Amino acid sequence: MKKIIVTGIFSVVFTGSALAQSFPVYLDETKLIEERIEDVLDRMSLEEKVAMTHAQSKFSSPGVARLGIPEVWMTDGPHGIRPEVLWDEWNQAGWTNDSCVAFPALTCLAATWNPEVSLLYGKSIGEEARYRNKTVLLGPGINIYRTPLNGRNFEYMGEDPYLAGKMVVPYVQGVQQNGVAACVKHYALNNQEVNRNTTNAIVDDRALYEIYLPAFKAAVQEGKAWAIMGSYNLYKGQHACHNQYLLNDILKGEWEFDGVVVSDWGGVHNTEEAIHNGLDLEFGSWTNGLSNGASNAYDNYYLAQPYLKLIKEGKVGTKELDDKVRRILRLIYRTTMNRNRPYGALCSEAHFAAARHIAEEGIVLLQNRNNTLPIDLNKVKKIAVIGENALKMMTVGGGSSSLKVKYELSPLDGIRNRVGDKAEVVYARGYVGDPSGEYNGVKSGQNLEDNRSPEELMAEAVQVAKEADYVIFIGGLNKSTYQDCEDADRKELGLPYGQDAVISALAHVNRNLVVVNISGNAVAMPWVKEVPSIVQAWFLGTEAGNAIASILMGDVNPSGKLPFTFPVSLADVGAHKLGEYPGTPRNDGSNIVDEKYNESIFVGYRWTDKEKITPLFPFGHGLSYTSYKYGKAVIDKNIMGDDEVLTVTVPITNIGMRAGSEIVQMYISDLKSSLPRPVKELKGFSKVSLEPGETKKVTFTINKEALSFFDDVRHEWIAEPGIFKAIIAASATDIRSSVIFEYK
Template sequence: MMLSGLSLFAAKELPAYMDESLPMEQRVEDALSRMTTQEKINMIHAQGKFSSPGVPRLGIPDLWMSDGPHGVRAEINWNDWGYSGRTNDSITAFPALTALAATWNPTLSFEYGNALGEEALYREKDVMLGPGVNIYRTPLNGRNFEYMGEDPYLASVLVVPYIKGMQQNGVGASVKHFALNNQELWRGHINVNLSDRALHEIYLPAFKSAVIDGDSWTIMGAYNKIRGQHACHNEMLLNKILKEDWGYKGVVMTDWGGAHDTKEAALYGLDLEMGSYTNGLTSESEFTTDDCYMARPYLEMLEKGELPMSTLDDKARRMLRLNFLTAMKRNKPLGSIASPEHYAVAEQIGNEAIVLLKNSPVAKGGNPLLPLSPDVKSILVVGDNATRDLMKGGGSSELKVKDNVTPLAGLRALYGDKVKYAQGYRAGKPMYSHVEQIPASVQDSLRAEAVAMAKNADVVIMVGGLNKNHQQDCEAGDRESYALPFGQPELIEALQAANPNLIVLLLSGNAVEMPWADKVPAIAQAWYLGSMAGKSIANVVSGKVNPSGKLPFSFPVRLEDNGAHSFGA
């Protein structure tokens, strides 16, 4: 009797590692027993910018990662940092994690993680590089917008549902940056010293919750040193605390370029090396991925007996578990991208994130400015951030969005031709590691135009704050000043003098100095709200939504009121 091809396949017994009905550890040990030493080595370091190898001989697929934590980043070239120029990688940008933290809403955090996991699935990603839970220590940290604020308890509560929502889709979370990445200045070499009490009470609780309660499948190490040893191969942090005390079974990966030593990487808890032999960000080199610390140099040390084979087997086991949970997992959902459902999640998070900082009547006995009166006849919107694509720039969290409802577009959709616009100030192109200098004459001219228009409006809405330029809310460079940039303080005071009916909306992931706060009747912190930012802002300005957000970090009056700066530089 002839058997069909399907029957032949069904009759052939699957190897144990491919049988998803068997216990995970049985599958892992079976796969490990079939692998060569070279195949194990291959599995624990990158093969391209965002991929690490599987085991092709055994049908174990490669792993694919993407930057997060607010959306799936556009496709990057295989072996340089340029964008590949694809036309099918536009996505939903979700609000930044500071905005999610401001909702104080674990249910929304789950919906956020799930929606992002669905977008990652559609883009065929196995691991999303986020969420970030480093503690907000100084308002100058360029990367604070990627994290969940300064309160260890709040971050601990919110990180768990995000992870669970994402990982239910078969997409691994990568909680970062473990640990004490609390500034970008000198991040590659700064040595952080602190007490055990500060470490365990302030800086580790959110990571501990992510591991123990969230079961995060991966963790990303930080660039900095802790007590003299780099975080990506730190004996105390990775071996003692993470793997021994917390019982972590997942994968520890480097931040890109975060490995520095083969022996330390082998012995002190690193499982996957990514990005080495570049600076992690912008440059290419003559080296290949076989030159990674955990590639040929590791293999040579094993062959010489300088390192025990058990170190490699432990790393390979962890990589196999991750692979079986993600890339090799059958019956995953198909995922979806830039869908009405995802836009609704982004909008709802934005609705609940906006924080009303001040809302006083302009005149004694009058009504507060917010929400806007339905009878308003003319609205002047001022500010570069009212029209800017705030998903561009910022470093690794830069996003390519399918749709972007700007604050100006959101207000015009609601109020039509009642809305006029003046740029008011120019912020320059979003650039990584460089700042575009804007001539003072340009800023003076834009300010004068906005002030002249303000005199004829019923109400003025200033949409300012920071953006994703270098030395603002941007990776690899901290802010140089606590003040608002681009002459915004002078602009705000001039607008208020011209028209007392002034609302200031601050778009930022950081606290800012507000010496003008006493003069401005209405102020709201509106964060970076992603694709649906304009809708959420219009919802709050109009009164359709009551602003219920709560600050996840403090706004010191002066920089020196912040603990990290109270003793000077």
């Protein structure tokens, strides 16, 4: 009888008449991989196992060459593939073939409210990572938007756990289609950058389970993510990269995660905790490489020689080590050693097109009084573009997401290309923010130095605006320290560099003013009543200029909606109103800062609903160049049993003159509960495309999960019998219809 022989890490297939009978047993891929893992474990020395649990360079960890096990290579994302750096330095390696496509920041992706677009994003960036032969893409980021000052919010997917969960799953699946692991980050409670390495987040279990964990749970259980990155902060007094409760009890216990837990770079602080508390792979612990005097600095990592020494002294066993190595081997078999792994592609036309499509779907039209937009080029002779962000490259800076791109088309160039010879486009600086263009050795090549005074810049901008038919001010934040940037939070909600004064001055001399805000965060807008049109443009990457121009000129009908609330002031944000941010230093001589989340589950629109605050722009808000009529919501039945589902259907009609896409949102309100609950919570959304005059029915499904809250005493999700309301809305404050039902 012919058979399949499995030896070591290789399988040899012998064909024959009996193959059809035996083949199905051996084609169980998961079973085969697990058998191979155990076989390899048996063949590995103790030293080889320990070596696999820690880095050997800035972005790689060793395999076992003797057994044919390849190295693991990481790359920063989540918006593009980071350029190569030297083996043990952050300096650029100087390659000429490591440029990439910069995709829009994840705030923009979340603003599309379109899981299909998220799948496209993941697939495209995964192809770029695969082409560069990376094992793991360090992204996406899904920490909850708790405060608009968080410097890293631009890398995340907004304030709502349901929206973030629905958007992260297809991203993960798209990346992993390429045989590249998505490493979802930063797990968990990385909600600020100030004191990020020393902040101990004090969060009640309801907030933890209802707000801060659901998107991670979705990434693990629905997206089947192969890797998770721990965060820098502490929780329950332990650093999140080796945290018993987060990693062992919840991630690997409750959620049954079978992938690899990777430390954030420099996030490991203790060998014993790293051994026992769920960390699998240590990266970036503070070392100056070979220059620190050791023969190999990486041997001094917490999970290196110190770990090996404890084992050899009999102070710890090898059970935890085998589990770590087993997970790392599983990662390698799913990626580098997957024989069906596709080849990938880098800087392809399809990727440039995907980047533009994502950007166009995510741009949000916040305000459009008097239909100032879109700009009709048949009626315009001169357009004034004003503002530093019209020409400043935004792919360089921001922290670890800084990219070396094939190209980045600026908003000014995008507008000029689109307008062509139909109108004159003139430019004025308006203000000087950060003229630099270098981060970690990546250089934009721009020289934005301008020594004119603010008064001179203002005078020029006002004069140019007076002479134009339209004024497009392109400002906002940038990716410099204390703005949208890793390792520091913003210092204020307002716009920097005196932009408010410039905008107000422009509004007084030209009524056709459009403000394009480029940022990954909400900003204060004291001039909101002076400006007819406001566009939220995010950090849009390679195709930024084309995407912005297509929205402004009406080639694309805007369809994005906000993934987080724009507050009028910080006093309208629970984390600031209740006075704890950015935390209170301990008086015990340590450097730990305790940050208590006093607002608990009331984050974003949950807070503004509870406190009856009118936001500047609400969660889920976004306008269009057409109009939509919502019909009456209809429910299929009024009573729901424990194992049943309800469906709510609402007709949506495009009553305007052009095609567009509307994001229909469903919120659930528990009208009476034993514990405090939000006024309403997002539990469904659908992006529906409509031609002029067309009507489509949008249907939502309500199950027990949509009615549940986390009971922190019983430590379980509870759906209490009672009366509920399903609310159909165009935003968190724009309610269009509702229906009542009972859960028994």
